[in-house]
Amino acid sequence: MKEIESLNTPESERYVYVRELAAMGALVRRIGAAERVALDTEADSLHNYFEKVCLVQLSLGGEHYLVDPLSGLDLTGFLEALAEKPLILHGGDYDLRMMRASMAFRPRREVFDTMIAAQLLGIEQIGLAALIERFFDITIGKEGQKSDWSLRPLSEKQLCYAVNDTRFLKPLAERMRGELSERGRIDWHRESCRAMVESTGRDNARDPEEAWRIKGxxxxxxxxxxxxxxxxxxxxxxxxxxxxxxxxxxxxxxxxxxxxxxxxxxxxxxxxxxxxxxxxxxxxxxxxxxxxxxxxxxxxxxWPELRTFDRGDAPRTDCKEQIDALRGECARIAKELEIAPSTLAPRAALEAIAWSRPRSLEEIMESGGLLRWQAELVQGAVEKILMR
Incomplete structure (x- = not known):
């Protein structure tokens, strides 16, 4: 509680801006001694075609650090130390993809994602600012969201905004971990976070022959x-x-x-x-x-060919009713669990399951691209509707 009460004090906003070798060496030592590290990044995707990580924020042991990857520092030791620590992120999918692309960084230890935790707890407003206000009754600004982080020097307002992205993550993760445990969902969260980290290690290169197919x-x-x-x-x-x-x-x-x-x-x-x-x-x-x-x-x-799913083809007549029934049954299950139906099983997953008619838990996971905890929850509905 003491840590939570001190979150919104002037002292909690202090940070070390790491742009020089000596500061980097001290940070690497602090990371080595830390139990876990809260992590976030700022990139320049809103301002540049060739996007890159422009700032790395870390909070550990009540201290906050802002690492400037554009300063010319050798980040090898820093990234190696960071990879060996359990990490806390919010919506870490983007951050980990960007750090992999810009820095070849891959975490080797557990990742706790607070956005995924919010989804599994059935929280509707899952943005970081909304969660901080919900759990700690603290309002943080959003002024830096559209900043061009590739420009230097960064303003004091930008740096303070950046600190807010990690300084609340550790106590937030602790609160959410407790709620997940109380509701028997901590294993769901672990599996979901592992899957997220694994997905960020795969290349999602655009097919040049398909990249032009925009929404619509x-x-x-x-x-x-x-x-x-x-x-x-x-x-x-x-x-x-x-x-x-x-x-x-x-x-x-x-x-x-x-x-x-x-x-x-x-x-x-x-x-x-x-x-x-x-x-x-x-x-x-x-x-x-x-x-x-x-x-x-x-x-x-x-002329380019049409793709069957481009034209919004309806499912086969013998399958559409089962898809609708499966969606309805899963919506009922999700309501009982107080989570969004898409968190339990996305619509595309249910359609794929209905088309492939899986006969086992493993086949449900494979055909629908579901995690084990999701497949276990929908297995009864699949058997009831597709195997009768």
């Missing part, structure tokens, strides 16, 4: 998909060359609006179509016109 592509015809592919490739080329996130060049909805207009107005000048962002001038504009012209002149044989 499933409603398009083959001819419209040809426009989508050409405009998307145009955007990606300019985003790369300017090192800007794609949405800052041309948004997905803007692509969809433009392609539908262009298809129905072949040869019309672009200024007659949907209003373009102010940054679409000069070579960006001329190359966009060329992309649209390529799509317009493309032979039907060159």
């Amino acid at each position: 592509a499933g409603r398009l015809t083959r001819r419209q998909l040809a426009y989508l592919r050409e405009i998307w490739r145009w955007r990606d080329t300019h985003a790369r060359s300017a090192n800007l996130p794609a949405f800052k060049v041309f948004g997905n909805q803007q692509i969809l609006d433009l392609l539908q207009w262009a298809e129905s107005h072949p040869g019309a000048p672009l200024h007659q179509g949907p209003k373009l962002p102010r940054n679409i001038v000069g070579s960006r504009l001329s190359t966009l016109e060329e992309a649209i012209a390529r799509a317009a002149g493309m032979a039907q044989a060159q």
